[in-house]
Amino acid sequence: MSKICTLSETGELLKQANTIVIVSHVSPDGDTLGSSLALMHALRSLGKEVVMNVDDDIPAVYSFLPGIQEYRRFAAGEAVEADLLVVIDASSADRAGNALEVVNASAVMNIDHHKTNTHFADYLYLDADAAATAEIIYSLLLTMAVPLNIDMATCIYEGLYTDTGSFKYSNTTSNTLATAAALLKLGVNPSTISDNMEVKSRHQVEMLSEALKTLTFLHDGRVAFVEIAPELYDHNIDTDTFVSYPRYIEGVEIALLFKQVEENLTRVSFRSKAVDVAKIALSFGGGGHQKAAGCSICAPLKEAEKTVLKALEELFV
Numbered sequence: 001m002s003k004i005c006t007l008s009e010t011g012e013l014l015k016q017a018n019t020i021v022i023v024s025h026v027s028p029d030g031d032t033l034g035s036s037l038a039l040m041h042a043l044r045s046l047g048k049e050v051v052m053n054v055d056d057d058i059p060a061v062y063s064f065l066p067g068i069q070e071y072r073r074f075a076a077g078e079a080v081e082a083d084l085l086v087v088i089d090a091s092s093a094d095r096a097g098n099a100l101e102v103v104n105a106s107a108v109m110n111i112d113h114h115k116t117n118t119h120f121a122d123y124l125y126l127d128a129d130a131a132a133t134a135e136i137i138y139s140l141l142l143t144m145a146v147p148l149n150i151d152m153a154t155c156i157y158e159g160l161y162t163d164t165g166s167f168k169y170s171n172t173t174s175n176t177l178a179t180a181a182a183l184l185k186l187g188v189n190p191s192t193i194s195d196n197m198e199v200k201s202r203h204q205v206e207m208l209s210e211a212l213k214t215l216t217f218l219h220d221g222r223v224a225f226v227e228i229a230p231e232l233y234d235h236n237i238d239t240d241t242f243v244s245y246p247r248y249i250e251g252v253e254i255a256l257l258f259k260q261v262e263e264n265l266t267r268v269s270f271r272s273k274a275v276d277v278a279k280i281a282l283s284f285g286g287g288g289h290q291k292a293a294g295c296s297i298c299a300p301l302k303e304a305e306k307t308v309l310k311a312l313e314e315l316f317v
């Protein structure tokens with residue numbers, strides 16, 4: 001079990017450490033990357049030695065984030081020493097990839113906003129009401145009295161933008177918008193961020209058009225899913241937004257994206273209007289939020305689909 005920290009205790013622990021490894025979760029998104037990079041810029045401004053890690057490829061769409069080139073992927077068997085290992089926006093240890101094995105740290109800290117958090121770290125700052133971990137990072141930097149610069153502001157804005165679906169999901173609060181407003185005052189230009197985020201590669205749109213051909217409805221149209229077969233899947237192409245197509249079809253209450261990413265591994269994304277899909281994802285070893293969650297199933301595409309869709313059946317009896 002973790003020691004639950006306040007924001008000022010979290011800030012104190014960060015200030016006490018000199019060498020810090022910041023870890024973003026696997027299948028990285030704009031929140032884990034933006035939050036981690038903002039924290040990196042802040043800690044370096046305080047003179048800390050910071051190493052950035054993610055045990056995965058980073059989608060090209062994030063290449064505009066200041067500092068993104070700092071990320072390293074640890075080799076298995078590598079040994080890294082640190083005072084503190086900070087895992088950002090990950091609710092369970094597996095989401096940290098190999099960092100927990102590679103890094104020999106005096107303590108592990110976890111900063112997160114997922115209600116499914118498994119308390120895997122020594123120290124935990126958890127705010128399940130925060131729209132994004134980036135919203136927590138903004139408050140943390142204020143608490144630590146770190147002067148924010150445009151790089152930190154851009155990275156924090158990116159986290160808010162991603163996890164709120166550009167400020168439209170139900171997790172968007174007045175605090176989220178007040179934070180965004182403060183970031184604009186620091187020089188963030190919303191259209192620069194959205195221009196970078198919304199641009200699609202031609203291959204991405206071609207893959208989307210193939211994925212949409214698989215659109216399937218179940219339970220009188222209350223469930224819809226799309227799939228990406230292994231022969232179509234390309235880890236260099238960002239598919240994070242594909243689930244929004246079934247999600248916004250009239251009458252759909254639960255939308256899913258299935259993609260087979262390895263011979264025996266299928267990633268599942270859940271989106272819902274009301275049903276707690278975090279619970280369903282958690283039952284498969286994943287996690288997330290009530291209306292947006294995910295998990296990995298150790299099975300090929302069709303088998304994983306059968307297993308997950310069976311679990312949904314009881315909701316529609």
Ligand code: 5GP
Binds near residue numbers: 027095269270285296
């Ligand atoms: P997405 O479907 O965009 O990959 O993920 C939706 C939400 O669920 C995100 O908040 C993400 O962090 C969380 N999530 C996705 N996959 C997993 C997983 O395998 N394990 C856990 N713990 N959370 C996940």
Ligand code: MN
Binds near residue numbers: 032113163
């Ligand atoms: Mn997040």
